[in-house]
Amino acid sequence: MPVETSSDFDAVDVREASRHYGRRRALSRVSLTLRAGEIVGLFGPNGAGKSTLLGILSTLVRPSSGEVRYGARTASELGDALRGRIGVLGHDLFLYGDLSARENLEFFGALYGVPDLGARVQAALGEARLEDRANDRVASFSRGLRQRLALERALLHGPRLVLLDEPFTGLDDESAALLAARLRRLRDAGAIVLMATHDFDSAEGLVDRLICLRSGKARELTFAGERLRDRYRRALAEEWS
Amino acid sequence: MRLANRVVPFLLLAAAAMFVRAPFMIEAAPIESTMGVIQKIFYFHVPSAAASFLGAFVCGIASAIYLWRRSRTADHLAVSGAELAVVFGLIVLVTGPLWARKAWGVWWQWDVRLTMTLVMWMIFVAYLLLRRFGGPGSEVLSAAVGVFGMALVPFIYVSVNYWRTIHPNTNVVRSLPPEMSEPFRWAMIAFMLLFAALLIVRTRLEAGRAALEEAYVSLED
Amino acid sequence: MRVLRAAWLIARKDLVVEARSRELAYTTLFFAVSCVLVFAFAFVREGRAIEDAAAGILWVTLAFSGTLALGRAFERERQADTLRALLLAPTERAAVYLGKLLGLLVLMLAVEAIIVPIVGLLFAAPIGRAPLLLGALVVTGTIGFAAVGTMFAAMLVRAHSRDVLLPMLLYPIAVPVIIAGVRGTAAIFAQEPNLEAAQAWLSMLVFFDAVFVTLALWTFGPVMSE
Numbered sequence: 001m002p003v004e005t006s007s008d009f010d011a012v013d014v015r016e017a018s019r020h021y022g023r024r025r026a027l028s029r030v031s032l033t034l035r036a037g038e039i040v041g042l043f044g045p046n047g048a049g050k051s052t053l054l055g056i057l058s059t060l061v062r063p064s065s066g067e068v069r070y071g072a073r074t075a076s077e078l079g080d081a082l083r084g085r086i087g088v089l090g091h092d093l094f095l096y097g098d099l100s101a102r103e104n105l106e107f108f109g110a111l112y113g114v115p116d117l118g119a120r121v122q123a124a125l126g127e128a129r130l131e132d133r134a135n136d137r138v139a140s141f142s143r144g145l146r147q148r149l150a151l152e153r154a155l156l157h158g159p160r161l162v163l164l165d166e167p168f169t170g171l172d173d174e175s176a177a178l179l180a181a182r183l184r185r186l187r188d189a190g191a192i193v194l195m196a197t198h199d200f201d202s203a204e205g206l207v208d209r210l211i212c213l214r215s216g217k218a219r220e221l222t223f224a225g226e227r228l229r230d231r232y233r234r235a236l237a238e239e240w241s
Numbered sequence: 242m243r244l245a246n247r248v249v250p251f252l253l254l255a256a257a258a259m260f261v262r263a264p265f266m267i268e269a270a271p272i273e274s275t276m277g278v279i280q281k282i283f284y285f286h287v288p289s290a291a292a293s294f295l296g297a298f299v300c301g302i303a304s305a306i307y308l309w310r311r312s313r314t315a316d317h318l319a320v321s322g323a324e325l326a327v328v329f330g331l332i333v334l335v336t337g338p339l340w341a342r343k344a345w346g347v348w349w350q351w352d353v354r355l356t357m358t359l360v361m362w363m364i365f366v367a368y369l370l371l372r373r374f375g376g377p378g379s380e381v382l383s384a385a386v387g388v389f390g391m392a393l394v395p396f397i398y399v400s401v402n403y404w405r406t407i408h409p410n411t412n413v414v415r416s417l418p419p420e421m422s423e424p425f426r427w428a429m430i431a432f433m434l435l436f437a438a439l440l441i442v443r444t445r446l447e448a449g450r451a452a453l454e455e456a457y458v459s460l461e462d
Numbered sequence: 463m464r465v466l467r468a469a470w471l472i473a474r475k476d477l478v479v480e481a482r483s484r485e486l487a488y489t490t491l492f493f494a495v496s497c498v499l500v501f502a503f504a505f506v507r508e509g510r511a512i513e514d515a516a517a518g519i520l521w522v523t524l525a526f527s528g529t530l531a532l533g534r535a536f537e538r539e540r541q542a543d544t545l546r547a548l549l550l551a552p553t554e555r556a557a558v559y560l561g562k563l564l565g566l567l568v569l570m571l572a573v574e575a576i577i578v579p580i581v582g583l584l585f586a587a588p589i590g591r592a593p594l595l596l597g598a599l600v601v602t603g604t605i606g607f608a609a610v611g612t613m614f615a616a617m618l619v620r621a622h623s624r625d626v627l628l629p630m631l632l633y634p635i636a637v638p639v640i641i642a643g644v645r646g647t648a649a650i651f652a653q654e655p656n657l658e659a660a661q662a663w664l665s666m667l668v669f670f671d672a673v674f675v676t677l678a679l680w681t682f683g684p685v686m687s688e
Contacts, residue, residue, distance in 0.1 A: 022377050094546065111551045364634045371627060378620070
């Protein structure tokens with residue numbers, strides 16, 4: 001599904017990215033590389049900097065120091081077109097409550113210049129299993145339904161880099177399984193998926209790599225054969241340099 | 242920056258020397274026929290206005306640079322410019338009514354130029370309040386205010402020439418007789434020296450404060 | 463071309479939402495009418511309005527109700543953080559500014575279309591004397607006010623104390639608009655109307671609009687990235 005354009009890339013390189021707000025250090029010299037065709041789990045306690053890192057990767061937040069390269073180029077070099085290759089599922093979902101599900105998708109689709117919009121929107125509604133509620137106001141949806149719609153909104157334009165902030169929140173078992181399958185399909189099609197979550201159970205067997213954030217610092221964890229939750233707890237119990 | 246710092250003591254000394262002599266020059270200057278001795282406030286009032294506008298320009302240009310390049314020095318310069326615009330603006334707004342009361346009988350006149358000067362002053366006060374109370378990220382927001390504030394200054398000038406009011410026109414400066422233009426230029430230079438010195442010192446102070454914040458932040462590294 | 467199209471999409475979205483609930487339109491209109499009445503009582507002597515009060519009341523009402531509308535319009539974008547979603551779109555960020563501005567302008571002009579006749583009615587102000595000139599003053603004044611207001615309201619969406627900060631920032635910068643608007647309108651309404659003066663004020667408003675819309679388009683992108 002990702003479309004090849006000149007602003008496309010197959011790796012994202014974060015180099016010594018830091019971000020502070022006044023005296024509060026949100027991210028501290030984070031370096032990591034994300035490659036096409038992988039699902040990376042981002043774990044960490046509340047306030048560790050997960051949302052900030054996602055913000056920097058989505059180009060909404062500028063790092064105080066350090067840089068991010070998409071392929072070989074930075075966001076400023078790539079310009080506005082870069083944002084067409086990035087899809088974000090925000091913590092607050094990014095949906096207009098007064099518009100219907102279909103209208104939300106059509107609006108964002110048009111804004112992203114998605115070709116063949118009508119068909120794509122219909123397909124997205126199908127993926128989210130919202131066809132029968134397509135014309136209802138989003139404000140009337142439960143959290144789970146909104147979550148499913150918000151994911152489709154993020155993926156409508158076939159982005160290369162998919163950033164998800166707590167994607168499993170509010171989803172029942174069936175929806176969570178469907179989401180996991182969807183993410184696997186994205187990965188197999190070459191997308192870069194970075195997922196910040198607390199839901200270890202859903203992430204089990206889904207993530208290819210595990211990055212842990214604490215107090216703004218990042219560490220990649222190997223977890224061969226170990227449950228994610230145990231591995232995470234073990235990491236937090238250790239001293240971090 | 243270091244060169245600027247070294248220049249500061251000279252600036253201050255020069256400004257101080259000029260300010261010491263200034264009252265004598267002003268006293269020696271002739272008394273204006275229609276307004277009387279109160280007119281002499283103009284020797285401080287007009288240079289203060291010039292300094293205030295200069296502060297506004299410094300803030301505006303530095304804010305623009307900060308917006309596009311996020312240069313820390315530009316941000317520090319912008320804050321200093323805004324503060325000086327406010328301080329010198331306050332002098333203008335206090336000396337103006339003092340002059341007006343004696344010369345024309347009213348403390349304040351709602352003519353366009355006075356109003357706009359007050360408004361410009363308020364914009365830079367708002368700039369400072371925003372930095373103080375806007376929370377994190379307010380440097381960028383206030384930079385936008387600085388740029389907009391500076392853009393407003395030309396309107397103040399346009400309005401003067403558009404609207405003939407009791408406020409003396411800007412052209413009066415060019416037509417000053419030498420006995421008055423000399424102390425006027427003297428006072429103007431003194432104010433400019435003072436402005437430059439204060440700008441450098443305040444910017445350095447701001448840079449120091451920012452360095453302290455940096456130190457706090459890197460403490461955890 | 464893409465900037466204009468994106469702006470149009472955003473403006474249309476706002477208008478669709480507004481057309482459904484009409485919440486902003488009704489509340490802003492009601493507030494504006496209340497404003498006019500409150501000021502009317504303040505400036506009425508022996509049953510008749512003080513001269514020139516009409517022009518002043520009109521523009522103060524526009525400023526206050528405009529600020530209200532601005533606040534509410536951006537509050538909507540705060541609810542599900544949709545302003546960020548707009549900033550994530552692959553268009554120039556100025557398109558977001560333009561779209562919000564257009565949406566707001568339509569709303570404000572619709573409210574003004576009702577308020578101006580009401581003011582004319584309540585204060586026996588001759589709104590029919592130079593309708594095109596008066597209309598031009600109102601439109602350009604609204605554009606100026608909304609241009610700066612949209613910029614600041616967007617900026618403040620995530621700031622602390624944003625309800626207090628918006629008027630604090632907006633009113634000083636909007637003063638030239640208010641002055642020009644009031645003086646121009648008063649020149650039209652006066653016993654001996656001075657249409658040349660009104661035109662002069664109109665040209666100042668046009669100049670203001672040109673400068674500040676351009677400035678906002680330039681600075682919106684840099685300001686909105688944290």
